[in-house]
Amino acid sequence: MPKTWFYHVVMNRSEAPDALQRDLAPVEQLLSSTFLQVTEIFAQILRNRAGTKFSTFEERQAAAHQIGRILESISMRCRCTTCGEPAILKAVRAGNSKHGVFQFDHTRGRRSSHSGSVDLPLIELVPEPKDGRKK
Ligand SMILES: [Zn+2]
Numbered sequence: 721m722p723k724t725w726f727y728h729v730v731m732n733r734s735e736a737p738d739a740l741q742r743d744l745a746p747v748e749q750l751l752s753s754t755f756l757q758v759t760e761i762f763a764q765i766l767r768n769r770a771g772t773k774f775s776t777f778e779e780r781q782a783a784a785h786q787i788g789r790i791l792e793s794i795s796m797r798c799r800c801t802t803c804g805e806p807a808i809l810k811a812v813r814a815g816n817s818k819h820g821v822f823q824f825d826h827t828r829g830r831r832s833s834h835s836g837s838v839d840l841p842l843i844e845l846v847p848e849p850k851d852g853r854k855k
Pocket residue numbers: 800801802803804805824826833834
């Protein structure tokens with residue numbers, strides 16, 4: 721579909737607003753179906769990989785960063801496993817765990833963070849809060 725649509729867009733130049741609207745509609749369709757597909761695949765991988773074990777802080781941090789980059793690009797957050805608030809997954813050196821732990825940093829709520837776990841926690845995707853606060 722996108723290929724023929726693109727051909728149509730290039731070949732049929734028109735200055736009418738309805739032509740613009742008609743041409744842009746498939747772009748919106750493509751975006752929303754891609755978004756749904758990406759979100760579904762990402763959620764499934766996170767479910768499958770919950771419990772992944774890490775032996776160093778760096779490994780833990782790299783995983784948190786990679787998950788964070790994907791969350792950011794689809795405007796989603798993960799649900800804190802303790803309180804359910806939208807959060808960002810971080811690897812922190814905390815307590816007596818030599819190689820760090822995962823932590824949920826909230827973007828809102830009373831507490832700024834809740835401790836997750838040593839292994840990769842079960843991450844559920846939630847929409848980014850719309851209050852404008854970002855972390
Ligand atoms: Zn929490």
